[in-house]
Amino acid sequence: MWYLKLKTLIVYGTRYGATAGTSEEISKVLREEGFEVKVVDAKKDKIRDIKEYELIIIGNGMKFTGWTSEAKGFLRRFAKELASKKVAVFVSSAAQLLHEHKGEQEKLEEAWTKYLVEEITKYELNPIAMAIFGGWVNPENMGWLDKRMAKFFIEELEAVGIKGENGIYDTRDWDAIRKWAKELAQKARA
Numbered sequence: 173m174w175y176l177k178l179k180t181l182i183v184y185g186t187r188y189g190a191t192a193g194t195s196e197e198i199s200k201v202l203r204e205e206g207f208e209v210k211v212v213d214a215k216k217d218k219i220r221d222i223k224e225y226e227l228i229i230i231g232n233g234m235k236f237t238g239w240t241s242e243a244k245g246f247l248r249r250f251a252k253e254l255a256s257k258k259v260a261v262f263v264s265s266a267a268q269l270l271h272e273h274k275g276e277q278e279k280l281e282e283a284w285t286k287y288l289v290e291e292i293t294k295y296e297l298n299p300i301a302m303a304i305f306g307g308w309v310n311p312e313n314m315g316w317l318d319k320r321m322a323k324f325f326i327e328e329l330e331a332v333g334i335k336g337e338n339g340i341y342d343t344r345d346w347d348a349i350r351k352w353a354k355e356l357a358q359k360a361r362a
C-alpha cells in the first residue's frame with residue numbers, strides 16, 4: 173500500500189511540561205504512520221521558516237484560559253503561510269477532565285470556544301483537526317500564585333476520584349491522544 177508521508181512540524185508552547193510529552197506521543201504515532209516529524213519547543217528553538225512542512229501541529233498549555241506567548245508568537249509570525257498548509261491545533265487543560273466528570277456540557281463548549289475557536293479565528297486558520305487534551309498538575313517548582321491554582325485543581329481532581337502519583341496529577345488520556353493523532357494522519361493524507 174502506498175501512503176502519503178507528510179513532512180510534519182509539531183511546535184508547542186508549555187509552562188509546566190505536559191504539552192511536551194503530548195507532542196512527543198503525537199510524533200510517535202505519526203512516525204509509525206511513516207510521517208517525517210520534527211518536534212520543537214517554541215521557547216527553546218527559534219523557527220525561522222516553515223516552507224518545508226506540509227502538516228503543522230501547534231500545541232499549547234493553558235493557564236488562566238490563556239495561551240503561552242511562544243505559541244501565540246508562532247501563530248502571529250506564520251499566520252499567512254499557515255493559511256496554505258494543513259494545520260492542526262491542540263491544547264492541554266486540567267479543567268477539561270473536571271468538566272467531563274461533572275457532566276458540565278456548557279463549560280466544555282465554552283472551553284472549546286475560548287481555548288481553540290477564538291484563538292484560531294484571530295489568525296484566520298482553518299485546522300483539519302483540533303483537540304483539548306488533559307494536562308498535568310505538579311505544584312513542585314511553582315511560584316505561590318501558580319501553587320494556589322494547582323492546589324485548587326488538585327482538590328477538585330481528588331474530589332472526582334483522580335489520584336496523584338508522586339504529587340503529580342496527570343489527566344492525559346493517552347489512548348485519546350493516540351487516536352486523535354492516527355485520525356489526523358488519515359485527514360492529512362486526504
Ligand SMILES: Cc1cc2nc3c(=O)[nH]c(=O)nc-3n(C[C@H](O)[C@H](O)[C@H](O)COP(=O)(O)O)c2cc1C
Pocket residue numbers: 185186187188189190191192232233234235236237238264265266267268306307308309310317318319321322
Ligand atoms: C496557574 C495555573 C492556571 C491554570 N489555568 C488553567 C485554565 O485556565 N484552564 C485549564 O483547563 N487548565 C488550567 N491549568 C492547568 C494546566 O492547563 C495544566 O497544568 C497543563 O498541563 C498546562 O500545560 P503545560 O503543562 O504544557 O504548561 C492551570 C494550571 C495552573 C498551575
